[in-house]
Each structure stands twice: as C-alpha cells, then as structure tokens.
Amino acid sequence: MKNIISKKVKDMQPSGIRAFFDLVLGMKDVISLGVGEPDFVTPWQIREAGIYSLEEGFTSYTSNKGLYKLRLSLSRYLNNKYGLDYSPDEEILITVGVSEAMDLVLRAIINPGDKIIVPTPGYVSYGPLVDLCGGIPVYIDTAKNGFKLTPEDLKKHIDRKTKALIFNYPANPTGVSYRKKELSEINEVLHKYRMLCISDEIYGDLTYDFEHTPFATLPGAKENTVYLNGFSKSYAMTGWRVGFVCGAKEIIAAMTKIHQYTIMCVPITSQMAACEALHSGRKAVEEMKREYKRRREFMLYGLNSIGLNCAPPAGAFYLFPNINRSGMQDIDFANKLLKEEKVAVVPGSAFGNGFADYVRISYATNYDNLKEALERIKRFLNNNCRDK
C-alpha cells in the first residue's frame, strides 16, 4: 500500500514531551519533574460520585452537549464566580477535556489559509492542530517580554487572513499569567481587528498571586471569546477526561456538529463525577492550590539560588528556568541530567522554536521529591558547569 498516511500527518512532529518520556519509562528511581498532571488523586467525594453512578446503573449515552445537570451547574457556577452569563442550552458544550474543545473550535472556524496566532513558548498541541485544519499558525516569541504577549507584538503579526488568537493563561510551560489591565489591552487589539480569542484557561483556578480574570468578562469580549476550561488540573481529574467550552451559540452549535459525529458524548460516569466536583469539590481545590503554592515558593527560590533563573510564575504548576549557566542546550541538559542524576525535566524546545536555553520543570510532585530533585540538580551543575 503506497502513501496511505496523509501528508499533513506525515509532516506532523510527535510531541517533544512524549518522545522524552518514552526514555524515562522503564528507568528506576527517577524523580520526574516532567509530567503536566497533578500528583494528587481525585478527591474522594468526586470518585465516590462516579462509583455511585455506576452502582445506580447510569451507563448510557447522554445528550451530545453533555448532561443538562452539568451544563446548568456550570452556568450557575460561572455566573456566581465571575458574573458570566452562559445559557446551558445553547452556549455550553461538555467535551473530552480541553484537548477536544481546542480541536473542535479550530475545526469549526478554520478555512484553508486562515491564520491563527499562537504565542510561544506554548502548549504543544496548538500549532499541530491548526496545521491539521489547514490553517497557518503564526508564532509570536514572547521570551523578550518575560514570556508575555504584548499588544504591540500582537498587532504586528495581524493581517487580513488572521482569524483568531489562541491565548493560554496561566500558561504552560511558563506559569505566566496576566492582570486585568494587561488583558484589556489585548482585548482592545482583538476587538479592533475583529478577531476571536480562543482562551485556554485550564489553569485559571491555580492562580496564586492575584485573581484570575476570564477573558470573556472583559468589556465587549464575551461574543468574541471561546472560553475553554475543564476539570483535569484544578480537580486532579486528568484521567476522567472532562472539559467544557462556552461561547456564542453559533460557534457552540458548529462545534457540537463535529462532536456528535466524532465523540457522541463524554462518558456519563465522568460527567456525573464532574457534577459532584462543582457541588462539593471547591474545598479540595483550595487545599491543593495551597500545596502547589508552597512548592512553587520552594522551587522558585531553590532554582534561582543555583543560577537557573526563572521569572516568578503567577499560576499553573510549572517553572521555565534558563539553563545558560550549564553551558548546555536543553536536550543535552535533559538527557545528561536524567542519566547522571535520574531527574527528568522537559526540554524547552518541546514548546516552540528558539527555547533551547530553557527546560520545563513541573512541581506537581510531592515536596520531598522536589527537595531531593533540587539537591540532585545542584550536584549536576557543580559537576558539569563551565563556571564551576
């Protein structure tokens, strides 16, 4: 059989994170600072709700859009917390994580040749998904601005084919986030050029230094924002695969058309558990957040004090230190650190071109592991540094 795989998929690069972690699998005693998921298990009352729903015999499909009860709870939750007003009937769709939501929105809006702005370093899926839809990802390197997108840089990259911005804050892999005033300036540019904001706020609940502002709450932004969020990170529910997307009814209807043919619906057990998360999970979220914050302080101070400088992250559970001091580039650094000290970090290049001077460190692992990992990194630098 010749040429069975499409050209687009052939050209697609596998995720740099996966490639590296295939190496880690099978190695013993490795401390992994690589994973992008909570080390906590899902809080008990949420797991129990999933178990109970099975005991009660809830094993069917749900409506394509997701359980009405879950959409209603989300609508009320977003209204109470942020004053956002989304109709559970027409403006909310339950998806298989933010991953599916991102895929759906891009497929729903992109015509071949449309440009989508993707700030870098950024989450690994954005560029490949745009590409797969026939769109053109337009990357903006944010390193020189402390990893923040500025309105000036955004403006410079817009032309008449530019349709949307994919915006993620707090950000993976840097932890950087934005205050309301900064967001308003970005919003003004999007408004002026009549662009859509695809706002991935999956780490919104894990913001430590100030209140998280959803993009859709900015003046005039709601109609032009697709708000993506989910249960994976804040409720430690990665394996349940539940996310949601809120937006204008025309966009949600278009996304639902694709979702109904490809996914049908999110598993009912997971949706039931998500209802419980909204009902009783907030206390657990706050407790996990407190622990991430404690770890962030420890790692931020620890890394900076051994010369791996990183800007203070406002949220998520990542640090993106500069590794110049080691005299190595990211892939060498990560491979050598793994081999010599059995600590796994993700090479910065996994998050875009031009980030070979960085690695991503996740502090979604327990405090004792972090202490030990920091000692090992210190020893590694002492043994390998050009300035030792």
Ligand SMILES: Cc1ncc(COP(=O)(O)O)c(C=O)c1O
């Ligand atoms: C920025 C960002 N968006 C989306 C996702 C995917 O999340 P989900 O589990 O909801 O599909 C991740 C997971 O790491 C992420 O970091």
